[in-house]
Every structure is written in structure tokens, then in C-alpha cells.
Amino acid sequence: MDYIKIFSPATIANLSCGFDVLGLCLDNVGDEMTVRKIDEKTIRITKIEGADLPLETEKNVSGVAALALLHEWDTDYGFEIEITKNIKAGSGIGSSAASAAGSVFAINELLGRPYENKDLVRFAMQGEKLASGSAHADNVAPALLGGITLVRSYDPLDIIKIEAPEELFATVIHPQIELRTADARSVLKQHITLQNAITQWGNVGGFVAGLYTRDYGLIGRSLQDKIVEPIRGLLIPGFDRLKIACQTQGALGSGISGSGPSVFALSRGFETAQNAASAMSQVYDDMKLPYEIHISGINPEGIKILDKK
The missing domain is CATH 3.30.70.890 (GHMP kinase, C-terminal domain)
Incomplete structure (x- = not known):
């Protein structure tokens, strides 16, 4: 694959009792992201619609998360990212997490899926660190895994996915x-x-x-x-x-x-x-x-x- 388009969902973190450890994935609210392979060995953010966010890779959560992944998984090519933001920044439903999780998910797919989705959480957390100063996983984990997630431990990172009751x-x-x-x-x-x-x-x-x-x-x-x-x-x-x-x-x-x-x-x-x-x-x-x-x-x-x- 050279191209992928994804829906990256909004999330609810904390769920009252679980500050920084519980999160839930929403179904019908989220961003759309397009990622393409490029010949140049770099990460470029070429377009952002729906929000006034920086295109500079090191200043954007999706770029920082992508760089964290590629720092570990070396390639001789790079990726360009386009984002349509439907989750407003500062809304409290995981706007930065959707961008960070979406970029590493899409790049992982284009690399041939060398990582399981759970393994991608630690890369996406670097985007959250840029956004808030804290590398927390309570939004990026449910975005990547779905359902409801519990972060049992951050060091070492240990995440449990819980299937939500149907009703x-x-x-x-x-x-x-x-x-x-x-x-x-x-x-x-x-x-x-x-x-x-x-x-x-x-x-x-x-x-x-x-x-x-x-x-x-x-x-x-x-x-x-x-x-x-x-x-x-x-x-x-x-x-x-x-x-x-x-x-x-x-x-x-x-x-x-x-x-x-x-x-x-x-x-x-x-x-x-x-x-x-x-x-x-x-x-x-x-x-x-x-x-x-x-x-x-x-x-x-x-x-x-x-x-x-």
C-alpha cells in the first residue's frame, strides 16, 4: 500500500473514577486522516482542515507521534499526512489523541503492520506529551484498541481492553x-x-x-x-x-x-x-x-x- 484513509475516533478519558487510566471509544465522532508514502525520508503534514493547527512536524501531535515510530522502525522513505479535524481542540473528547493515534495507525498499516495496535500506544503517547506536557494513554489507548481500556501500569506500559456492555x-x-x-x-x-x-x-x-x-x-x-x-x-x-x-x-x-x-x-x-x-x-x-x-x-x-x- 502507498495510501490509506482512516477514521480516527473521539474518546472519553478518566470516566470519573479513573484519572489517566480509564478511557472509552466513541463511535460516530472523529477525524479523518490521509497518509501517503513519499520518496523523501521525512514526515510532512501537508494539510489540516477544520482547525488552526501547526503544519510543522515537530509542533504537531500527529507529526511527533509519527517521528517516534520511525525513530524505532527505520525506513528509506517517508510519509505525508493530511488531517480533517472534526474534533475541536480543547473539547475534552480526545482531539490530540485522535491525531496522534491516527498517524501511527496509518503509518503502521503502510509499513505492513510490524506492530500490534497495543504496541502503537507508546508512540501515540508522545503526541499527547506535546499537547499536555504528560505522556498519558487514557485517550490514545481506546482510540487504537476500541471499547473501554484500563491502563494498569505506565512503567512498564500494561493496557487491558474491556468489551463494553451492549446496551x-x-x-x-x-x-x-x-x-x-x-x-x-x-x-x-x-x-x-x-x-x-x-x-x-x-x-x-x-x-x-x-x-x-x-x-x-x-x-x-x-x-x-x-x-x-x-x-x-x-x-x-x-x-x-x-x-x-x-x-x-x-x-x-x-x-x-x-x-x-x-x-x-x-x-x-x-x-x-x-x-x-x-x-x-x-x-x-x-x-x-x-x-x-x-x-x-x-x-x-x-x-x-x-x-x-
Whole structure:
């Protein structure tokens, strides 16, 4: 192959209780990327549509991730990348992760798949490091693997993919403001109480157990965050009202998507997810705040190939 076009999906990171370790892959929101082989031994970003992002390879997350891969897998040719951004930067649904994961996935395909998708996570993390200052995997892992992912360890990197229950749906509302991941990380406390840590550990275990046992009630009870949400929630307009709105419509639970400002809700069944979307929309309609809203099933495969030749 000399050419590939892919769909690189949006993701929800943290899922309330799992800061930097849990992530979920969305199905109907994402970027499109085209990658071609070129004779020159380099990485070039030739076009970006839908966002004002740098074309310089070393300043773009897709370029940095691609360079990390090629630093390890040497070739006598290079690649050029085109990106159509449908995920807004600073939205909290993995905009930088989609670009970073998409570039290494596409290049790996054009190389003949020397790496498994799980092995590509460590290259994509370098793009995340450029974007936020932290090489985290909670967005790039579900983008590359699909489903819901748990990063058990970063050193060494150990990622577990969990198949989502069939009736699980996500609703995501994005107020039209930008909240940079680096800024959202900067407000976090470096120390937490033992009691909050114990609560958080229990919720992470409960959430994972709920996924495996298809226990939707347990999933909902575990969607609580005692550590990050109380601080970051202050940065998001109407955050508490959004959570109450979801609850009144029967959603399992809700929280901040990634670093925000998007807010997500998980529901059992599409109809409940729709009701949650209507209630969340009403909150921002009342506030006269523009927003985008998405309802999605859980994408089981991650990045999808649209065309290749």
C-alpha cells in the first residue's frame, strides 16, 4: 500500500473514577486522516482542515507521534499526512489523541503492520506529551484498541481492553469554549487524602467489575470522582446542573470528559441517552450558551480504515 484513509475516533478519558487510566471509544465522532508514502525520508503534514493547527512536524501531535515510530522502525522513505479535524481542540473528547493515534495507525498499516495496535500506544503517547506536557494513554489507548481500556501500569506500559456492555451508550455535551488540557492539569492538587484514595480505588474496581458482569447499577454507582472533579468542575459552566439533569433522566452517571469542558453521561439504552441529551441541552439553552451534543454507542474496534490502495 502507498495510501490509506482512516477514521480516527473521539474518546472519553478518566470516566470519573479513573484519572489517566480509564478511557472509552466513541463511535460516530472523529477525524479523518490521509497518509501517503513519499520518496523523501521525512514526515510532512501537508494539510489540516477544520482547525488552526501547526503544519510543522515537530509542533504537531500527529507529526511527533509519527517521528517516534520511525525513530524505532527505520525506513528509506517517508510519509505525508493530511488531517480533517472534526474534533475541536480543547473539547475534552480526545482531539490530540485522535491525531496522534491516527498517524501511527496509518503509518503502521503502510509499513505492513510490524506492530500490534497495543504496541502503537507508546508512540501515540508522545503526541499527547506535546499537547499536555504528560505522556498519558487514557485517550490514545481506546482510540487504537476500541471499547473501554484500563491502563494498569505506565512503567512498564500494561493496557487491558474491556468489551463494553451492549446496551451502554454515551452522551457528550461540549460547551463552545476551549479548555486546554495543560491548563486543566495545572489546577490539580499533587496530594490527596487517604480516605479519598480509598474511595477512588473502590470506584475503579467497581466500574471494571460492572463492565465484566454487565451490572449497570454497579457501573453507575462507580461513576464518582472525589479527586479531580471537585476542582475541574468549577471550570465548566453549569456543571452541577448538567449532572442533576442527567440523573433526573435515568442516566447511570455523569462526569467531566477528559480535562473538560465537555461533560459525559453513560446510560443503559439509546432512549435514556437521548433523554439525557435533551436534559443537558436544556441547561445550556437556558444559559444561552452555544454547544454541540453527541449520542454514541461504544466503538468496539477503534480506528477504522476508510480506503487504501
